[in-house]
Amino acid sequence: MNAQAEAMTDNRIPTQNEESAESLLQIRGLKKRFSLSGDFLDQLRFKGGKLVRHQEYVHAINGVNLDIHRGEALCVVGESGCGKSTVARIVMGLISPTEGEISYNGERIDNLNSRALLAYRKRMQMIFQNPYASLNPRMTIQQTLEEPLRLHHPDWDRQKVVTKVEEVMHSVGIDPDWGKRFGHEFSGGQRQRIAIARALAVDPEFIVADEPISALDVSIQAQVLNLLMEAQHERNLTYLFITHDLAVVEHFGTRVAVMYLGTVCEIANTATLFAKPRHPYTQALMSAIPRLEDDRPQHVRLEGEVPTPVNLPSGCVFHGRCPYANARCREEIPLLQTQDDGTRVACHAVEEGRL
Amino acid sequence: MALLEVNHLDVRFALRLGEVHALRDVNFTLERGERLGIVGESGAGKSVAAFSLLNLIAKPGFIAGGEVRFDGQQLNSMSERALRKVRGNRISMIFQDPMMTLNPVLSIGEQMLECLKAHRRISSKEARAIALDKLYQVQIPSPETRLDQYPHELSGGMRQRIIIAIALLLDPDIIIADEPTTALDVTIQAEIMALLLELCEKHNVGLILITHDLGVVSQVTQRMLVMYAGRVIEQGPTREIINDPQHPYTQGLINALPQMATPGEKLNQIRGSMPSLSNLPSGCAFHPRCDFINRADGQPRPACTQQVPGFVESGNCQVACHMVAELIDKEATDEARLKETNP
Numbered sequence: 001m002n003a004q005a006e007a008m009t010d011n012r013i014p015t016q017n018e019e020s021a022e023s024l025l026q027i028r029g030l031k032k033r034f035s036l037s038g039d040f041l042d043q044l045r046f047k048g049g050k051l052v053r054h055q056e057y058v059h060a061i062n063g064v065n066l067d068i069h070r071g072e073a074l075c076v077v078g079e080s081g082c083g084k085s086t087v088a089r090i091v092m093g094l095i096s097p098t099e100g101e102i103s104y105n106g107e108r109i110d111n112l113n114s115r116a117l118l119a120y121r122k123r124m125q126m127i128f129q130n131p132y133a134s135l136n137p138r139m140t141i142q143q144t145l146e147e148p149l150r151l152h153h154p155d156w157d158r159q160k161v162v163t164k165v166e167e168v169m170h171s172v173g174i175d176p177d178w179g180k181r182f183g184h185e186f187s188g189g190q191r192q193r194i195a196i197a198r199a200l201a202v203d204p205e206f207i208v209a210d211e212p213i214s215a216l217d218v219s220i221q222a223q224v225l226n227l228l229m230e231a232q233h234e235r236n237l238t239y240l241f242i243t244h245d246l247a248v249v250e251h252f253g254t255r256v257a258v259m260y261l262g263t264v265c266e267i268a269n270t271a272t273l274f275a276k277p278r279h280p281y282t283q284a285l286m287s288a289i290p291r292l293e294d295d296r297p298q299h300v301r302l303e304g305e306v307p308t309p310v311n312l313p314s315g316c317v318f319h320g321r322c323p324y325a326n327a328r329c330r331e332e333i334p335l336l337q338t339q340d341d342g343t344r345v346a347c348h349a350v351e352e353g354r355l
Numbered sequence: 356m357a358l359l360e361v362n363h364l365d366v367r368f369a370l371r372l373g374e375v376h377a378l379r380d381v382n383f384t385l386e387r388g389e390r391l392g393i394v395g396e397s398g399a400g401k402s403v404a405a406f407s408l409l410n411l412i413a414k415p416g417f418i419a420g421g422e423v424r425f426d427g428q429q430l431n432s433m434s435e436r437a438l439r440k441v442r443g444n445r446i447s448m449i450f451q452d453p454m455m456t457l458n459p460v461l462s463i464g465e466q467m468l469e470c471l472k473a474h475r476r477i478s479s480k481e482a483r484a485i486a487l488d489k490l491y492q493v494q495i496p497s498p499e500t501r502l503d504q505y506p507h508e509l510s511g512g513m514r515q516r517i518i519i520a521i522a523l524l525l526d527p528d529i530i531i532a533d534e535p536t537t538a539l540d541v542t543i544q545a546e547i548m549a550l551l552l553e554l555c556e557k558h559n560v561g562l563i564l565i566t567h568d569l570g571v572v573s574q575v576t577q578r579m580l581v582m583y584a585g586r587v588i589e590q591g592p593t594r595e596i597i598n599d600p601q602h603p604y605t606q607g608l609i610n611a612l613p614q615m616a617t618p619g620e621k622l623n624q625i626r627g628s629m630p631s632l633s634n635l636p637s638g639c640a641f642h643p644r645c646d647f648i649n650r651a652d653g654q655p656r657p658a659c660t661q662q663v664p665g666f667v668e669s670g671n672c673q674v675a676c677h678m679v680a681e682l683i684d685k686e687a688t689d690e691a692r693l694k695e696t697n698p
Contacts, residue, residue: 079540187628217396218567222611222624229621244541247570251613251622270618288545290570291614292597299545305510 023067024206024238025091030064030100032086033057036310059309060086062262062317064100065336068206073232073239075253075270077246077285081306083262084242088210091240092126093117104206122152125199129211131191135183141194142179145169145201152202164201171234172197172227189220193227200231208240213248225252246289250274258282261309261317264336268343278345280322280355316348324349356427357384358528358561359408363421366400366407370415375632377403377416379585385529388559390552392576392593394569394608398629399582401565405531407431408563409442426528444474447522451534453514457506463517464502470524489520493550512543519551529561536571548575569609573597581605584630584640591672601674603645639664639677647678656681 036056037043045054061083068074076084089095091102093109102110109120125148128134135144145165149156156164166176172193183191192212199207209228213221225248231237243249249256253270258279266279277283280300287299302321307313316334319325326348334346349355366378378400385391393401406412408423410431423430430441442448450456458466467486468479477485483502490498493516506514515535522530532551536544552575555562564576572579572593579596581589581604589602600606607625609615616622627644630636638660642648648659658664658677666673667680674680 079542189628217629218569218608219396219611219625220628222613222622223626225613226622226624229619246541247613251616251618284542288541290545290548290568290574292570292573292609292612299542299549301546302542305512305543 022069024070024105025068025240026101026103027064027066027087027091028101028103030061030087030090030102031098032061032083032090032095033059033098056310059312060262061090061097062312064259064262064264066257066264066267068238068240069254070238071236072254073241073252075241075243075249075256076259077243077249077256078259079244079306081261081309082259084259085210087259088126088208088240088242092124092208093120118152122202123204124206124208125202125204127192127195127199127207127209127212130215131188131195132215134195135191137183140180140182141174144183144194145179145198148198148202168197168201171200171231187220188216189223192216192224196224196227196231200235203235204237206238206240208242210242211244212241214243214245221248228252246285258285261306261312263317263346265318265347266343266345267336272341272343276343278339278343278350278355279347280324280349281318316346322349324355358387358426359385360424361408361421362424364404364407364418364423365420366403366412366416367419368416370633372633376635377585377632378407381421381587383580383587383590385561385563387528388555388561389578390555390562390564390576392572392579393563393565393582394567394572394579395582396567396629398584398632400585401582402533404582405448405533405563405565408531409446409448410438440474443470444525445527446529446531447525447527449518449522449530449532449535452538453511453518454506456518457514459506462503462505467502467521467524470521474525485524486520489523490517492523492554493517493520495520511539512547515539515543515547516550519547519554523554523558523560526558527560529563530555531563531565533565534567535564537566537568544571551575569597569612581608584635585632586640586675588641588675589672591670595670595672601669601672601679602676603647603678604641607644636660638662639675650681
């Protein structure tokens, strides 16, 4: 499997030379395993009279290659457990990858120590899913928003910090007079605005948003999504937007990467993907969106459920649920291959023209 | 007569800071085998409405007025003992989080049998046969082995199927489903909703579906209620409301969906947020967020800020909005005038 993943990396770089020039962030051959077996002593087991070391891993990400272009909103979609949040966290340097490289502006950032990473932390910021958990309950909004400024601009005087905080509060539609209040005094939508303000305070160029609107009500979702889009236009931001909501992706994303069980199965421009989903999993996912128009759900039913990432299926990870799977799918891992309209699909059936 | 009738239901919570009016004057009916959706944002009172049907409101909440009539009986004044014969038997519930609903220390079989034996005098063997049949109906693979498994051994989608099987155990007349698929992934959600719809149709079971997802409501239900700040503001056939919403809030909700806007353009947002129930605006609770409180001549309509709107009939729908009422009045007078001029 290792060799195949390497082959995937090799195959990609030469064919995608057009991308590397304009891409802000590059993810190459990314893998992440989480150990399930605990400490060394926990790993020891008796087996047939012998003491053996037994290790088990969750294979959260298995060879992901992604390029995020400057100024775009790349949406990563997939169901829970597909590794989309793990990708976001690795990109931000919150967890370190098991294998693979992350480059920002052509420089590798996954192996930096925290001091060297600080310069990048200012340029890339993160917005989390749950605004009830991501604001410190013991800090006022003013303190919350000042903290990143004080950390990244230690030379700024007090007046400059206060002015900047006021400016970002204005830009997200929060009254600067509310600075003395605490997080719990605000509604979910307002808290998410504050979390966005915190991310924008240091004038980043790249924002990772991990399900930023999933915890919000429908009418508030629209407000926050509009805010994120405005910020993108005004500040020329680049987004890595993690979500499970395809309706939001259709509206917000420039390009979409569909993930399944730790691998990317399709990357395409948003309009192309929604007009013509290629991968069988993408097709099933698309058909499952509850739409207002149809009276009856006409969704593609998938067999069974997502397999556990502890014991990955051989070959294509989707083969157990795929209606088009054959012997080759069960043995050979499909690679992302570029179609004539620029969509990249990892599927043997698409490649062979069976689908 | 309708199977379930809710008249002027009024639910309050007696909190230390004063009484909070969670439901005000809620009226609706459900016919046998009908599927009704209750839509609204968090805090609109949709879950309270569902819970109060079976008098499941926990203290400090209480039903302060109105009645719930089910098959000729008044549920809200019934004794606990009598009510227990209805709960889970003739009206069953499906809750949001399948992990919270199932008891983690009992096997699936024990939980299913417990429910059957509480309501019917049957042997364990018969009960097991019924349980197996229901598991088979919800399309669970190898139901025999599932009966002896514990909830943690099953995936989220599988657990929700088990909950549906339990809800169907005693062939209820009505199933109340409170956000049954919110905790699940999109593909699983689509499967569960399709299953629920199929079973309700096959057994002629009524369904009250509570959700914030307009897409789900439009696919599953025949009629819907839209709630805002404890009141029903619009009700009628689902298709009509989705295609042509009358109330400004319903219009706002539907237009705020990303699929209603051109990709990349600004979404049509509703400004502000839902008011707190303890501090409702005067008049129509929606008026501070409403774009239509001004009359045609540019002056604000005084009724909107002072008077709670009553229901007016608009087509097959009922709408609680002064603006809509004014429009309908105007149409009626125009028509009358037209008749006068050329009889």
